[in-house]
Amino acid sequence: MKCPNCNLDLVSAVRHKIVVQSCPSCKGMWFQRQELEELEDEAFDFGEHDKGTLVPSSVPTASKCPECGAPLRRFQYRFYDLQMEFCENQHGYWLENDEDTRVLELMRQEEKDMQRTLRVDDRWAATLRRMRSGSLLERLRERFH
Secondary structure (H helix, E strand, C coil), X not given: CECCCXXXXXXXXXXXXXXXXXCCCCCCEEECHHHHHHHHHCCCCCXXXXXXXXXXXXXXXXXXXXXXXXXXXXXXXXXXXXXXXXXXXXXXXXXXXXXXXXXXXXXXXXXXXXXXXXXXXXXXXXXXXXXXXXXXXXXHHHHHC
């Protein structure tokens, strides 16, 4: 496989415990779909559905897929401020140097936000239960009668 940027042979490399194909020159990385999911899952435990849309829209690029040679398409990763490329034939994703670390940071933040939302939802549900309890309703009736 060849690097879409440098046209050099990609070599195996371990990034965040995942074996990917990497360019020795530009340090770009080729992640197959399941490898990108593994990377995200390292930081996000809520499941695929809660991650959001991976590729909301895309535009063609001059870069070629390392596996099939088809043109890669550039997209904004899950609506974040991170651009990457993918193969329309579902072979994988091209990430520039250290963008895998950025994916982990974004997924960690997403998980924190999700946990915060769940805590707020739990508190609101508890408040609603207390408001519907007989004791609260009785006190309100006593005050307004």
